Amino acid sequence: MKKKGLIVAVDGHSSTGKSTVSKILAARLGYTYIDTGAMYRIVTLKAMRDGLIRDGKVDDEGLKRVLPTIVFGFKYDEGKRRYESYMDGEYVEAAIRGMDVSGNVSVVAALPYVRELLVEKQREMAREGGVIMDGRDIGSVVFPNAEVKFFMTASPEVRAERRYKELTEKGERVTYEEVEANVRKRDYIDEHRETAPLVRVPDAVLIDNSDMTVEEEVEKMIQIIRSRYESRD
Known part of the structure; x- marks a missing residue:
């Protein structure tokens, strides 16, 4: 009998590309993506x-x-x-x-x-099983026993630059300083809220994508997921 797929939790800071990467992972692995x-x-x-x-x-x-x-x-x-x-x-x-x-x-x-x-x-x-789920509290609250957990981050400056580029390409008139301030504010709120705050749980693999391409991230994460799948009883 074929082993059922894993539950993969992807948490992390805002503007780290969690959804983008999670969708690619799901498509490559034939998993279901839950937003x-x-x-x-x-x-x-x-x-x-x-x-x-x-x-x-x-x-x-x-x-x-x-x-x-x-x-x-x-x-x-x-x-x-x-x-x-x-x-x-x-x-x-x-x-x-x-x-x-x-x-x-x-x-x-x-x-x-x-x-x-x-x-x-x-x-x-x-x-x-066979699910990729991203959010703020997936590995800590929703699926504390998920077989694979990732925590995605990048420097606030890098995330602000990415977000600024995304917004300006959509035609929105914002300054980089406004976007960076918003990124830092969201980090504080996410990490200090009373209900299900954003935390990196001890067994989550840290993915700092400050200097990584999306493809590099995906390849690294797929290797980890497949390794965990093969080693599971």
Whole structure:
């Protein structure tokens, strides 16, 4: 009998390319990619459509009722060569990346009952193994027993430069100084929040990609994943 695939947790700082690398790993290994950030955005979109967010405040009772009914889905689009998000069978990838959702997702993601249910769903989705999951607390909270854990980082300056380039290429008018300040602020918030703070767990492999290309990262991580797979009983 063929061994089932591993559960691979990819955590790390903002603007380190976790999602990009995780999607490539999933495609190369034939694993399922689960975008935990998209799941929080899907909940936010659902809440907005149902009128459960007004003036930045969430109708907790209403959201608690609809939350268990949401069906999350991620499908790989061969033509676009990327994973895309679905809610209740509806394609919502573009909708959840819009500014309206972006402006409300942090409020929704901070709710303990939302995090609790999504962690439960994430564990259920990965029950059969063969999963790449990225986020802030995958190796520490969602899958503390994952067979492979990575922690991705890079210097704040390098991450700010990457983010600045990405934003300016989209036509946004920002300064490098503003972006760097935002990167450092997000690091502080992620590392000091009360619920599931960002930490590098002792058994996570550190990937500092300050001076690495995406391909170099992917090759290194694939070697580690395959080695762990082959050595597993």
